[in-house]
Amino acid sequence: MSALLRNTRPRRGALVAALAGASAGALALASPAGAAATATSPVITDRETVQVALTSTGKVDVARLFSQLSVSGDGHYVITDPTSTKAWRNLDGFAKPTFKDGNAVWTIDVHGKTARRSVSEVASSTLPVTVHADYTLNGKSMKPSALVGKSGTLGVTWTITNITGSPTEISFTDGHGKPVTKTVDLVTPYVGQLSTVLPQGFKQIQAARADLAGDGHGGTQAIWTMVLFSPIGETTQTFGYTAKVTNMKLPAATVQVVPVPPQRKPELKFGQDGFAEGAATGAELTDGATQIDSNLIKLRDGAGTLLSGLTQLADGAAQLKAGLAGKAAPGASQLASGASTASTGADQLSAGLVTAQAGSARLADGTEALAAGATKLSAGLTQANGGSQALLEGSQDLAAGAGLVSGGASALVDGLQQISGGLAALNDATTGLPAAKAGAIALQAAVGQLQVGVASAVAGIGDAATAGTLLNGMAQLGGGLGQLAAPATGLPAAKGGVDQVKAGLDAALVPSTGSIDKLAGAAAAANGLITGALAAVPDCVALAAVCAQLNGAAAYVAGILDGVTNPTTGLKAQTQAASGGLGLVSAGLGSAILGVTALQGGVTQVTTGLTALKTGLKSNDLAHPGLTEGLALVNGGLTQLVAGLTSAVSGVALLAPGAATAYAGSQQLAAGTASVAGGAGELALGAAQLADGTSQLAAGGTALASGAGQAATGANQLADGTTKLSAGGQQLAAGLKRINGGAAELSSGIGTAADGSSKLADGLSQAQGGGKQIADGTGKLQSEGTSKLVAAGQQTTLSFGEKLAQMKALDVKAADGALPYGAPSGGTGSAAYSYTLAAQTTESHDSAVRALVAVALLALATAAARLLRRRITAG
Amino acid sequence: MTDITREGTTMRLRILAAGGILAVTAALLVDHGDQFGLALTHSALLGLALGAVLGLVPGASPGGRVAGFAIGFIAAWAGYAARAGYLPDIPMGRAIAAFAVMVIVTAVAAGSNGRAPLWAGLLGVGALVGAYETAFTTMPTAFTTESVTAATTVVLAVAFGFLATTIAAALGVTGEILEPPTESTAAAERREIRLPGARNPSDVPTTASTKATS
CATH class of the missing domain: 2.60.40 (Immunoglobulin-like)
Structure with missing residues (x-):
């Protein structure tokens, strides 16, 4: 009975206990249920967790998706949730949704709120x-x-x-x-x-x-x-x-x-705000730098215009210099030299003419004496002819007549000797008429050279329309100076541009309110913001990338700030230097404008002087003859003079043999009279011959008298001509002296003008160099300074703007919760991922050892207990 | 000194001796437990205590007690496996697992006609639940690795506790120590020792059954 009881009681107790446990489990089967009232739009949220088991090296062993689908509403809903269907399991019950095209389709009755949890395996390719x-x-x-x-x-x-x-x-x-x-x-x-x-x-x-x-x-x-x-x-x-x-x-x-999503995370939003502020600061920096850069571009363009004007001015000055120094000055010098030569020739001509005048006067006197002697001779011969006639008739008066004849013959010889001497003097090649003719020809040649020189000078002076002439050069110079002086395009415009650029730079340099200080302030503010951002980063070890970014941005902004405020190479210092240089350029342009104005007056005066000089050289008005017309008159007078001298020389040449013959005849007469006087016996014989001779002599004496008269007339004319010639030569010499002086003054003036144009060219060359330096300096400042500053601001804006845009795009990227398969239709979601790298231990071995030891100990203890119980039982 | 007084003194000495042996074993196990695995120190006292109970509770044979413990332990493990791999993670799923575990343990106890006592099975269930429930709750997906570690660790501790009580019994310091001796129990014990007719030589009548029948 007791054994039965022992056998049955435990079984009964176990059954009771099991029933108790089963009843407890059955209680758990109860679930609430509700009925849909009115269908409303559901609120669907899917929270997911992906747990990934990795090997020790990181290889994916298995990845599981835990999904918590939450639905709030009141009604009957069909919800499509994209998910993985591999090894899918419901964690909230045994029901399964319908799977279609990679979606779990739930049919849900919701009255309030319900959830569906599930787990499934996901492919490693879906892991983020x-x-x-x-x-x-x-x-x-x-x-x-x-x-x-x-x-x-x-x-x-x-x-x-x-x-x-x-x-x-x-x-x-x-x-x-x-x-x-x-x-x-x-x-x-x-x-x-x-x-x-x-x-x-x-x-x-x-x-x-x-x-x-x-x-x-x-x-x-x-x-x-x-x-x-x-x-x-x-x-x-x-x-x-x-x-x-x-x-x-x-x-x-x-x-x-x-x-x-960065926007929803304060620590990330702080970085995003920093990017926004950086982008704004970069834009402000770019704007300020762009304004400076555009002003510098204007300055550079103004400097380029100035340089262009200076180049044109320098070219005009070089042409002026070349025209004055290369053409006008040599022409003026040649004119002065020619005028000097002409003056010297005129002096020589004047002296020669004076000599010729004296000679002609002596010639006139001689010829008058000759004419008188010849008249006397003619009369004497007539008388001799009458005496010889009378000789025939008488012989008593022979001695007296012979004596008179002899005396007349002696006088005749003397007169003829004087005539012969005068003719010889007139015919002398060095001092007589040939010399005068040669001097007149030389003078004519000199006048011709002078005409050529004057014509060359007139041509050199030229007019405003003829290229290469002085007046044309002066017109070009005046035009160039007019361009330089033009308010809209010349030096005033350049000065205005420089002043405007300088004003722009000065405005940029105004302390506190200027764009450069604003730029520096903005950079400092950006630096402060970045420093604040750095200080606000809780842990630079953890957020090293953020701090590195911020430190990089701080260094970048510090570089910009140094680029702006560096006392030697910074934008402000360079802008101040540029402003000072522009001030100097402006002052230089002001001086250049004054110089151009003065130069314009000088050019006008030079043009007026050249025009007057040209008119003086050639007036084309015989009522108010110029040098050309005077030279033409002189040339004409000289031509007449040469012709007269030629006629005189020819006359003298003709007169000289007659005089020689007359002289020889007088000598023969003297000899004859001497023979008459010496021998009366032959008088009768020779009376016929004498009559013939005297007749011939009378004829010759008449001819001589006539020739001598003509010679006297010619000599008088010659004397008158030489007097006029002498007066003309003196006038010529005086005029040429005036021309010489004017030409010297012209040459000096042109030399001075050439020096002035050279200085002007040098000054303009220097100004051109200064303008080029301004253009280069502004260009360099623009290309290496402000343009880089603009580029830096642009780069900063682009960098921060891109990062800000990325941050905003990241918000969009994360808006769907980064679910591995996406959010359910009409719903939202979020996901987290957990990876576990497997440990590498002896756990398997340890577990096996523990199990074996445990089994051995239990077996040992069991055996020992059995043995003990047997011994006790046996005892 | 009466018999009752003498028996009471002997009982106290036995309890003290058994407790001393268990205390020394527990101390040694905890102190040197890492020789068998890191987790042992955390499960040592639990396992040792359950093993001691397994060894001290009289009634069933040592083999039956160990078998019952093993059945309950394995059933609990199977319940965790079912929860980890198949059942929904809701109270109903856990209830199903618990129900199944209880049914298995009860069925085995009933089927073995008490040779594998129900209490030993429940002790096995409790051993695994005590050692692994927290880890399972934390990460059920790590069942295949963490349950093995927890199970082997607590089983080893149970084995040490069971062995310790066995050694104590061999040294005569354990016996019917779960209940204070009384006149009737002492007499009954003496009478039972004399009683023949046990079904199995190892099936010594338990005090509980004796008490129940008395």
């Missing part, structure tokens, strides 16, 4: 992050399984990569407000952390990026935080630790990542 682990022992790469039990320096390196990148178009504005569209490989914004607990045996742990803490059990908890997206962080991050380990066992590590 990859994890890879590398291990080294004493610097040598090892497989994790080979590390177990080893001792040495362990090195673990994890590489976490966000692989959700996809080409995404972002838009932002550059520094000029121009929209920029760019396609970037944008990832879903994930942040996460890797955590592991390093056991107590891990010594000398080196983990630069990790946050280390104790786990309360002697181990070290190490946590690495990650921002797995740019521009705050990096899509791939590598970190790890080293430790001295004995009897090594690798602990597990857990990586958790979650999507984070």
Whole structure:
């Protein structure tokens, strides 16, 4: 009975206990139920967690998706939830949805709120992050399984990569407000952390990026935080630790990542706001720099215009210099030389004419004497002819007559001798009429040269329309000076441009309110903001990428600030230097404008003088003859003079033989009279001959008298001509002296003008160099200063703008919660990912050992207890 | 000194000796438990206590007690496996698992006609639940790895506790120590020792059954 009881009671008790447990389980089967009242739009939320089991190296072992689909509403709903259907299991019951095209289609009656939890396996390709682990022992790469039990320096390196990148178009504005569209490989914004607990045996742990803490059990908890997206962080991050380990066992590590819309995270929004402020500051910087740059471009263009005007001015001055120094001055010099030669010739001519006048006077006297002698001779001969006639008739008067004849013959001889001497003097090649003729011819030639010189001078002076002439050069010079003096395009415009540019620079340099100080202030403000952002970053070790970005931005903005405020090379110093240089240029242009105005007056005076000189040289008006007309008159007088002298020389040439014959006849007469006087006996014989002779002599004497009269007339005419010629020569000499003086003054004036034009050319060349320096300086300042500043501002704006646009796009990327398969239709969701890197230990071996030992101990104890019980029973 | 007084003194000495042996074993196990695995220190006292109970509770044979413990332990493990791999994670799913475990343990106890006592099965269930429930709740997906560690760890501790009580019994310091000796129990014990006719030489009549019948 007792045995039965012993056998039945436990069974009954067990059944009662089991029924109690079953009843308790059955209670759990009860579930609330409700009825749909009115169908309303459901509020659908899907919270998902993906747990990924990784091997020690990071290879995916299995990935499970835990989904919590929450539906709020009142009605009957059909909800489509994209999910994985592989190994799908309902965690909230045994019901299954309908699976269609990768969606779990739930048909739910909701009255209030309900949830559907499920788990399924997902493909590794749907995971947003990859994890890879590398291990080294004493610097040598090892497989994790080979590390177990080893001792040495362990090195673990994890590489976490966000692989959700996809080409995404972002838009932002550059520094000029121009929209920029760019396609970037944008990832879903994930942040996460890797955590592991390093056991107590891990010594000398080196983990630069990790946050280390104790786990309360002697181990070290190490946590690495990650921002797995740019521009705050990096899509791939590598970190790890080293430790001295004995009897090594690798602990597990857990990586958790979650999507984070930057706009909803204050610490990320702070960075986003920093990017926005950086972009705004960059735009402001670009705007200010662009204004300066545009002003510098105006300055450069003004300097270019100035340089162009100066170049034209220099060219005009060079032409003026070439015309004055190369043509006008030599022409004037040649004119002066010719005038001097003409003056000298005129002096010689005048002297020669004076000599000729004296000679002609003596000639006139001689010829008058000759005429008188010839008249007397003719009368004497007539008388002799009558006496010889009377000789025939008488012989008593022979002695007296012979004496008279002899005396007359002697007088005749004397007179003829004088005539012969006068004719010889007139016929003398050096001092007589030939010399006068030669002088007149030389004078005519000199006058001809003088005419050529005057014509050359007139041609050199030319007119305003003839290229290469003085007046044309002066007209060009006047035109060039007029261009230079033109208010709209010349030096005043250049000065106005320079003054405007200088005013622009001075406005930019105004302390506090000028664009440069504003630019510096903006850069300083940006630097302050970045410094504030740096100070606000809670942990630069954890947010090293953020701090690196901010430090980079701070260095960048500091570079900009230094570029603006550097006392030697900064924009402000260079702008001040440029303003000072422009002031000097403006002053120089003012002086140049005054000089151009004075030069215009000088050119006008020179033009007026040249016109007067030209008129003096050639008036084309015989009533008011100029030098050309005077020379023509002189030339005509000289031509007449030469003709007269030629006639005179010819007359003298003709007169000389007659005089010689007369002289010889007088000598013969004297001899004859002497013979008459000496022999009266032959008088009768010779009376006929004498009659014939005297008759002939009378005829010759008549002819002589006639010739002498003609010679006297010619001599008188010659004397009158030479007198006039002498007067003309003196006038000519005086005129040529005046011409010589004028030409010398002209030459001197042109030389002075040439020197002035040379100085003007030199000055303009210097001004051209200064203008070029201004143009080069402004160009250099623009190209190497403000343009780079504009580029820097533009780059800053683009950089910050792109980062800001990325941050905004990241908000959109994370808006759907980064669910691996997307949100349910009409709902929202969010997901978190948890990766577990498997530990590498001897756990399997330890478990086996524990199991074997436990089994052995239980067997041993059981056997011992049985043996003991038998012994007790037996006892 | 009466018999009751002498028996009471002996009982106290036995309890103290058994407790001393268990205390030393517990201390040694906890202190050197890492020789068998890191988790042992956390499960050592639980397992040791349950093993001691398994060894101290009189009635069933040692083999039957160990078998019952093993059945309950395995059933609980199977329940966790079902929860981890098949059942929904709701009270009903856990209830189904619990129900199944209880049914298995009860069925085995009933089927074995008490040779594998129900209490030993429940002890096995409690051992695994105590060692693994927290870990399972935290990460049910790690069942295949963490349950093995928890199970082997607590089983090893149970084995040490069972062995310790066995050694104590061998040294004569254990016996019917779960209940204070009384006149009737002492006499009954003496009478039962003399009683023949047990079904199995190892099936020594238990005090509980004796008490129940008395």
